[in-house]
Amino acid sequence: MKHRAIAWALFSAFLIVAALTTRDAYVVVTVRDAATGDPTPVRVRLTDAEGNPPEMLGASTETGSAFGPPAQAIAIMWGRSDRADGYALQPDGSFYVDGSFESRLPVGTYRVEISKGYEYAMQTHEIELKRGDQANLAYDLERWIDMPSRGWYSSDDHIHIRRSPRDNPSILRWIAAEDVHVGHLLQMGDFWHFVFSQYGWGETGRYREGRTILSSGQEEPRTPEFGHTISLGADDFVRFRDDYYAYGRVFDRVHELGGVSGFAHQGMSFHGYRGMTVTVLSGKLDFLELAQFCVPDGPIHTDHYYRFLDLGFRLTALGGSDFPWCGRGERGDPNRISQIGDARFYTYVGEQLTFENWLSGVKAGRTFATTGPIVELKVNDSLPGSQLDVGEGETVRVVANAFGDGSRIGLTDLEIVGHGEVLKQVTGQGERQLSLEFDLEVERGIWIAARASAGPGYLAHTTPVYVTVDGGSFHNPRTLEANLERCERDLAEMEQELSEPGSQLDSEAWRHAESLRKQIDETREALSALAARLRG
Numbered sequence: 001m002k003h004r005a006i007a008w009a010l011f012s013a014f015l016i017v018a019a020l021t022t023r024d025a026y027v028v029v030t031v032r033d034a035a036t037g038d039p040t041p042v043r044v045r046l047t048d049a050e051g052n053p054p055e056m057l058g059a060s061t062e063t064g065s066a067f068g069p070p071a072q073a074i075a076i077m078w079g080r081s082d083r084a085d086g087y088a089l090q091p092d093g094s095f096y097v098d099g100s101f102e103s104r105l106p107v108g109t110y111r112v113e114i115s116k117g118y119e120y121a122m123q124t125h126e127i128e129l130k131r132g133d134q135a136n137l138a139y140d141l142e143r144w145i146d147m148p149s150r151g152w153y154s155s156d157d158h159i160h161i162r163r164s165p166r167d168n169p170s171i172l173r174w175i176a177a178e179d180v181h182v183g184h185l186l187q188m189g190d191f192w193h194f195v196f197s198q199y200g201w202g203e204t205g206r207y208r209e210g211r212t213i214l215s216s217g218q219e220e221p222r223t224p225e226f227g228h229t230i231s232l233g234a235d236d237f238v239r240f241r242d243d244y245y246a247y248g249r250v251f252d253r254v255h256e257l258g259g260v261s262g263f264a265h266q267g268m269s270f271h272g273y274r275g276m277t278v279t280v281l282s283g284k285l286d287f288l289e290l291a292q293f294c295v296p297d298g299p300i301h302t303d304h305y306y307r308f309l310d311l312g313f314r315l316t317a318l319g320g321s322d323f324p325w326c327g328r329g330e331r332g333d334p335n336r337i338s339q340i341g342d343a344r345f346y347t348y349v350g351e352q353l354t355f356e357n358w359l360s361g362v363k364a365g366r367t368f369a370t371t372g373p374i375v376e377l378k379v380n381d382s383l384p385g386s387q388l389d390v391g392e393g394e395t396v397r398v399v400a401n402a403f404g405d406g407s408r409i410g411l412t413d414l415e416i417v418g419h420g421e422v423l424k425q426v427t428g429q430g431e432r433q434l435s436l437e438f439d440l441e442v443e444r445g446i447w448i449a450a451r452a453s454a455g456p457g458y459l460a461h462t463t464p465v466y467v468t469v470d471g472g473s474f475h476n477p478r479t480l481e482a483n484l485e486r487c488e489r490d491l492a493e494m495e496q497e498l499s500e501p502g503s504q505l506d507s508e509a510w511r512h513a514e515s516l517r518k519q520i521d522e523t524r525e526a527l528s529a530l531a532a533r534l535r536g
Helices: 002-020 165-177 247-256 269-281 303-310 355-363 477-497 509-535
Strands: 024-033 041-048 095-098 100-106 108-115 123-129 134-141 152-159 182-189 207-209 212-219 227-232 260-263 287-291 316-319 344-348 367-370 374-379 387-390 395-403 411-418 421-431 433-441 446-453 459-462 465-469
Touching: 024 041, 024 108, 024 123, 041 100, 041 165, 095 100, 095 165, 100 108, 108 134, 123 134, 152 227, 152 316, 165 182, 165 207, 165 212, 212 355, 227 247, 227 269, 247 260, 247 269, 260 269, 260 316, 260 355, 269 303, 269 477, 269 509, 287 303, 287 344, 287 367, 287 459, 303 477, 316 367, 344 355, 367 374, 374 446, 374 459, 374 465, 395 411, 395 446, 411 433, 421 433, 433 446, 477 509
Parallel strands: 024 134, 152 182, 182 212, 260 287, 287 316, 387 465
Antiparallel strands: 024 100, 041 095, 041 108, 108 123, 152 344, 207 212, 212 227, 227 260, 316 344, 344 367, 367 459, 374 395, 395 433, 411 421, 411 446, 446 459, 446 465
């Protein structure tokens, strides 16, 4: 390592001398964590006055060689369905570095954007380089909030990158550069094969440095008729090729292997709401990926989330980027940015971050999903995911706080919702903090959640606190009939899928008609039993 450091220093010195003797310039940038003074992994976007990233700057006027990302850019092959769409550069031309980088550039004016997730204030600097300049620049990134000190740790449940053990250090630094503490690399399957292979599962597939953890997960099964599923934390990959539509069977096995299962894309894309109806009513579903930029009505779409909460089912809110597919902006927009951690969720872990503590927090529902704002909720001092049982007419104390940085994440709303209706609200005009605190008289069971907004695209939503009265349900009587009817419509849609061969290559439901009709019948029985219990 010592010889390598000496060699790199000599090479850097050579590059600097070369730059000083040409018409180009040289820049050395170091980024430190203001709290520790140590270099820290970050995301960097370097552009010229026209907004072009380094690889588009043409060739050196002196040497004729093309400019590109710095040698220190952390490079990993990434792309959709294992295609090599990128390597050192991200979709928007940015790159990740482990605290510093050096670059030779043509003379001119440059813009340097430095970011590290949502808890650090983003920095933008303008650099003017003249012929032969050697610019040594150091920047300190400051947190506007420190969630780990409050016991909360961030996670992205939906990252697609092929991985071998040798890739771990580089991928971990990508995750750390977005200030994600637990990153889930999902092996993704369909009827015929899977992509984004992971080398191991359970403890074997986990890798940790400091407060950053990588873990294997799966987006499997996934079909166009019944949605895409995600499973996290299991000790093995679960796949039933010959019974591919048996989502509940997969979830049962994942639970046996210690993991949790849910639906991706808010249950919106690929008719995920149909699969949710079957698995929620059978009591097998743990979470919904509530925050994501894939759905046009997103990034937090609550229709299906509220439906099943109103029917009295506990459902934990998660969030994930679906890198490299999804991102801020409309589908087809060339400026759309796919970015790890742009949608994420936080889990209350307490003082010590371990994967086991983190997974226990997810299983308990101690989460909130976000695309920027921070939101905290307590009901009678109980965190999201808790169940409180009170007597009829008793009051509960509801306390919520939302936080933003006041600029990129400037708060506009904080709401307390119960059974999908706004119970209390406070508005702002880009504030750093909004708070609500009040007593709520409980007449019947109710689920209570907090949600916050910091303008278009910046939203947060907690998992509810579930309040019951004298051991009863927290379902919503007002929406009961409409939600029961919606579940029946989902089952009818499923039956229609079985009536004729699908129009797509991967529309294979009609080939599994016997298994699916059995699931539909069992779900109707569960729906009937639920209706009788809740109506009574």
